[in-house]
Amino acid sequence: MSCAGAKTYPVRAASSIADVADHGERRRGAGARGGGARSVATNNLTRAGLRDAARYTAPPGFMRTQNEGLPLPAAYLWYAARTHHATLHNERFPMPDPRFDQLAQVLVGYSTALKEGENVLIEATEAPDELVISVMRAARNVGARVFVNLFHPRVQREFVRLCSDEQMTLHGEIEKARMEKMQAYISIRGTSNISEMSDVPREAMRIYERRFLQPVHFDVRVKQTKWVALRYPTPSMAQLAQMSTEAFEDFYFRVCTLDYGRMTAAMVPLRELMEKTKLVRIVGPDTDLRFSIEGIPVIACTGQNNIPDGEIFTAPVRDSVNGKIAFNARSPYHGINFEGIRLEFDRGKVVRASASKTQKLNEILDTDEGARYVGEFAIGVNPFIRRAMGDILFDEKIAGSIHLTPGNAYEEADNGNRSDIHWDMVLLQDAESGGGKLYFDDVLVRQDGEFVLDSLRPLNPDELGKS
Template sequence: MTDPRITKLAENLINNALALKAGENILIETTDTPDEVSTELIKAVEKVGGNAFVRNSKSRVRRQMLLSASEAQMKVEAELALAEMKKMQAYIAIRGADNFMENCDVSDEKMLMYRKMTKETLDYRVNKTRWCVLRWPNASMAQGAKMSTEAFEDFYFQACLADYPRMGRAAQNLVNLMNKTDKVRLVANGTDITFSIKDIPAIPCCGNMNIPDGEVYTAPVRGSINGVIHYNTPTLYEGKQFSNIRLEFKDGKIVDATCETGDNAQLNAILNTDEGARYVGEFAIGFNPFVNAPMCDILFDEKIAGSIHFTPGMCYEEAPNGNNSAIHWDLVLIMRPEYGGGEIWFDDKLIRKDGLFVVDELKCLNPDQLGK
């Protein structure tokens, strides 16, 4: 018997997050997920009169393809993927991971080649389709979150099935404030950084892109960033783990990058993917009230209540700052007291302290309000 929460999630994704319409094509890509996930999504697509195209894969198989593929093979695969994507109006990816470190022994050279080959398809998917990406709960993720499998599944569905319409209404005040803001300053342990967001739109993400959702994002003016940021949340990038990443900026560019755990050479190899990889394409404020602790999974960690993420790499077309890159790496800084605290300042006015909004019109985004 299918877990009814899977059915509810599938229907929410198709009807609300993607708002699929009759006659539209949707590509559903799953990795390491139960068959019920795909079948319930197909049923939900059928109910609205859409056309589902499904690609199921396994991370172990994908790793072997990366290890074995030649440059010419990757090029053909990228061409086929782009042609398929151009037939789609919507896209959804549900990614389990039986082993988060599956790609850790794929060479930096192969991963760089893969990123560059797939960039055009990624750009088209992000900017030309309605899309949604989410993880799937399993024992590996539960272990990363330091929870039992059952407890993690309960947490997962609570976070993914949050009251997103209510969240979206609450987020509008933050959108309005960010759209009027020029100078931003972030202050925390090891962090003191300033930049401008003037005239770059603020975009709310409240149940219509990544799930779980709960952020407002924009982008810094490309050359405006100066100072140091010290991320206190561990991160995985293509099977390689890093923690306590420290980035130093001068006139928008990362001029020094180190990490406490992980390989500094690998960190800098990622940031040397192309010119845009050493500039920032996104600044976002997270506020999902049900996501409170890091689990080394970006889709969850970037939504942590009381967090920000500051992202080396590609900007989004909806909040453009002109930065172009094959990478987009959401690195997270949690500013709640148990993680060292922190402050966000907009035009020399304190708007959030130690993870809680202190401006009256933004207090509706604090966990005691959103989590009711």
């Protein structure tokens, strides 16, 4: 936000200011010392703390005002809150991480292959400024023109929750016009609460998907730009992965900066085999699913669109899916976590669906006609991602996994299915997760998460993960 000129505001009752501050984060931080005999520490930004703050002397540089007996201007409370926020930010990111520059080079030099004169839109959600700046500088160094959007999940939730169909349509038109001017797109997504959108009404989410996501991202960004999306590691994500924050950050940078050129070469035999394959069969606990991929393009993903990466995808022939499949990885959708999803198919359509939240699952699958048909089938191969953590950008890349996607098909591997949803559901087939088999044209290709054909063994974690 910007402010044109200086304005003087009367001091409001401290309790009303505290009501606003209550929506912010309350964590302990270093205090801001006042200029008088008494001081207030910014780690006491509670209702009582803000009421007390109104009685204390402002720091040097702040004018004393008198309004209803309160000597402290509202600006000081703003100053204290901002100092508190900056303290928290500095505690979490005390100095630029040299790995930021390394990651920025992957995003700019490899994933989007930016060139001089190209326009790139960088969108960041709860990512450190230092990383965003590293990416901006890397893009500028190759002569690209940089545009930036910064988002906060709570603000985004409120916008989606309250936006009318008419306003969201206008929003989509504006953002689509801008996206059409871009040659590249980089999204850096962090979050302190993965469930932030979980209580947004389904109808509001449907409007958001139809009026914004579909026209801006699926119709323009995915089809017309060089794009890459990545998560940024947060304590919330570390908690999901059941790791310490430091250990998760180390894991994150390891999987994001691996040798994607080597992965690209190892993926070639699998892509060529899938291009020749007619019938796929997936077998495992409570799972026996068959479908055709004949004539559908096969796309190897090795760091061009997602970081981390490591999957190869196609799509089933739309009406060919038959049988049942039980997914064993937690599956989030717009902030709602689903466990134990089980789907049964007949001639391509989901005819029975159950999960920990069966009613909600079926509501989503009833979004439109295409939501009960599959738009993607993929195999995960990232050697450093070995277990599910509830974040699809990681989970869909797990070595030894497959995922099946009710909803919209990608244009690159198009089976004709159209939907407002695209929901990747992950099945782990390694021995520890229950095992399973993957067949191409009745030939065993992978067993218990390990490729068994000699031409594909370089994709197994022990081989692909070698330094």
